[in-house]
Ligand code: 5AD
C-alpha cells in the first residue's frame with residue numbers, strides 16, 4: 001500500500017480502483033506514513049501557519065430537508081433565528097479585533113436573504129474591512145445570483161458537493177435535490193471567479209469506499225481552492241438519528257490523501273472533527289490540514305445552529321474560541337496567523 005501513497009505523491013492522482021484499494025487497505029502504519037508525507041508537502045507551501053476564518057452563522061432558516069441535517073425544514077424543534085445586518089457587522093467587528101481577516105457568512109437556504117439584501121451586507125462588510133476576505137456558504141443559487149454576489153464583493157464560496165455519486169446523493173437528500181445540480185453550482189462559481197471550496201461528509205449513511213473514490217476523482221477534476229470535510233454526526237431529530245457517526249480515523253486518512261492530491265489546497269480541521277474527539281482538530285492539522293474555523297456568531301444563537309448533536313463551542317464567546325485554538329495549535333508546534341490566507345492553489 002505504501003507504493004500507492006508514493007504514487008499519489010508523485011502523480012497527484014490515482015485511478016478509481018487505486019483509491020478504493022488505498023482506502024480499504026489502510027492501517028495505522030500506513031496512516032502514519034501518509035501523515036508524514038502530507039505534513040511535509042503542507043510545510044513546503046504553508047509552513048507551520050494555521051489560517052483562521054471567523055464563521056458567522058447568520059440564519060438557521062432553511063428551505064431544504066436534507067436527511068442528515070439538524071436544521072432541515074421539517075425539524076420543528078429548532079428555534080429559528082436570523083441575525084440583523086447590525087448583528088452581523090458587530091460579529092465582524094469583534095472578529096477583526098481578534099485578528100480574523102476572513103469572515104464566512106454561513107446559513108441555511110433562507111429565501112429572506114435575496115440578492116439585494118445580501119449584496120448590501122456584503123458591500124458594507126467589504127467597505128468597512130477592505131483588507132478582509134469574505135466567504136459565502138449559503139447553498140444553491142442561480143448563476144445570476146452568484147454573479148451578483150460576486151460583483152457585490154464576495155471573494156470565496158463554500159458549497160460541499162456532499163457526495164459525488166448520484167445514487168448515494170439521493171439517499172441523503174429529498175428528491176428535489178440532485179447531485180448534478182449541486183455540481184453545476186460549483187462549476188458556475190468557479191467560472192465566475194470565486195475561490196471555491198467543496199467537500200463531503202465522511203461516514204455518511206450508506207457511504208462506501210467507491211463513493212469516497214468518486215469524491216476524490218471529482219475533487220481532482222474541480223481543482224478547488226478549499227476542501228471541507230468532516231465526519232457525519234447524527235442528529236437526534238433527523239431520519240438518520242440512529243446511524244453511527246463517521247470515524248476520526250477515516251476522516252484523518254481522507255485529510256492526508258487530500259493534502260497529497262492537491263498540495264496547495266486550503267484544508268480545514270473542522271468543528272465536526274473537534275466534536276467527535278477532544279483532540280480532533282489538532283490531529284487534523286497533524287494529518288495535513290491548515291485551517292481552523294472558529295465561531296463568531298453571538299452566543300445567544302449558537303445552540304440553535306445545531307447541524308449535528310454535541311457540537312462543540314456552543315457556549316463559548318468568540319474570544320474564548322480564538323484563544324483556545326491558538327493554545328491548541330501552539331501545543332502541536334503550529335501558529336495561528338493574522339492574514340487573509342488566500343489559497344496558493346490558483
Ligand atoms: N454531520 C456532519 N456534518 C453535517 N453537515 C450537515 N449536517 C451534518 C451532520 N449531521 C455538513 C454538511 C454541510 C455543512 C455545512 O455541514 O456537509 O455542507
Ligand code: FES
Pocket residue numbers: 294312313316320321322324325
Ligand atoms: Fe471554541 Fe475551544 S475552540 S472553546
